[in-house]
Amino acid sequence: MRQFSIGNLVIYSFVFLILFAIGSIALLFTDNYSHQQYVEKLNQLQSDNSRLVEKIHNQSEKIDHFVGRMDTIISQDKHIRDLIRMPQIHDDIRKVGVGGNTGGEEESDLNYLLPEGIEFIDFDKFNKKLDFYNRLANLEFMSYREITKTITKDLNRYRSFPAIHPVNFSEAILKSGYGMRRDPFIYKDKFHPGHDFSARRGTHVFATADGIVRESKVYGTFGNYIEIDHGYGYITIYGHLDKRKVRKGEKIIRGQYIGSVGSTGRSTASHLHYEVHHQNEDTNPGDFYFDDYVN
Ligand SMILES: [Zn+2]
Structure with a gap:
């Protein structure tokens, strides 16, 4: 055990x-x-x-x-x-x-x-x-x-806005701006109420906004001259044209071919004189361009 x-x-x-x-x-x-x-x-x-x-x-x-x-x-x-x-x-x-x-x-x-x-x-x-x-x-x-x-x-109003350049970027150079400058004829400082685009004769000019042609005529120092009423107080002016392609009273749209660059009227070389008026006063066209202009 x-x-x-x-x-x-x-x-x-x-x-x-x-x-x-x-x-x-x-x-x-x-x-x-x-x-x-x-x-x-x-x-x-x-x-x-x-x-x-x-x-x-x-x-x-x-x-x-x-x-x-x-x-x-x-x-x-x-x-x-x-x-x-x-x-x-x-x-x-x-x-x-x-x-x-x-x-x-x-x-x-x-x-x-x-x-x-x-x-x-x-x-x-x-x-x-x-x-x-x-x-x-x-x-x-x-x-x-x-x-x-x-x-x-307010689409109509904006269609009346001179928002583009009156000539193509590749065909023109902004030669003279808005403001005081020496006048090539009288050799004195004078106010320039618009933009001068230097371009070859025949270069197309375009309406910068919708509107109605108010004038299309030979007009003193402007030579061949077009004036477009865009409504809302906006008027654009195109001077020294070689040819005019629109008639007074014609309805036009922005970008429409309205004439060609020339040297008619009081002009030293082929160029477009362009003005923008608002409420009967000239304004700087540069304030309106929405497209980019590259010089
Ligand atoms: Zn001019």
Whole structure:
């Protein structure tokens, strides 16, 4: 009996020792294994992060490109508003965009996720920049909608606006502007009430807005002369023409070929003398051109 129970104790102890050993080895192995997995996972995450950072940089460049285009859109907006005498959007409003400053709600400092060797990224600044340009784009969208509404409401009036050059860019040079200049005949300073475009004889001259021909005749120092009434107080004048292609009373549209450049009347060389009158007063034609004239 006694021998048997001692034997039992030895067996129990032995079994326990074996189980403990197996348990320890298993534990050690598992720990080692999960550590290796952890390192792999970490490497994976770090390379993912590098790719994401690179993508963010690319996006940032695209945003800068977009910002450049935005400036063009804004200056175009200002130009149109000037032309159609619409009030300008104040620059302060553009600085904030519409809907106030929404930045700073989320403090998203994600830089702790960046792998080593990757430069600092200001995610907040990045987000705010995006928000800002998003608001600015919205503002411009609304502005252009407002402009379109204003123009379509009064389309006839804008069709009457002498908004283009009377000669083609490639065929003429603006030789004399609006204002004081030395008169080539009397050699004295004299006010020049329009634009002189130097061009070869025969170069086409175009009506700069819709209207009705008020005069088409030989008229003193102007030589071959055309006058167009555009309504709304606008009149344009075309002088020293070689040929006139429209008659008095004729209805014409903007861009229509009305005559050709010459040197009739009091003129030293082939050129077009062009005037824009508003409410019976000469004005600077340069204030009306909406097309770009490149000399
Ligand atoms: Zn002139």
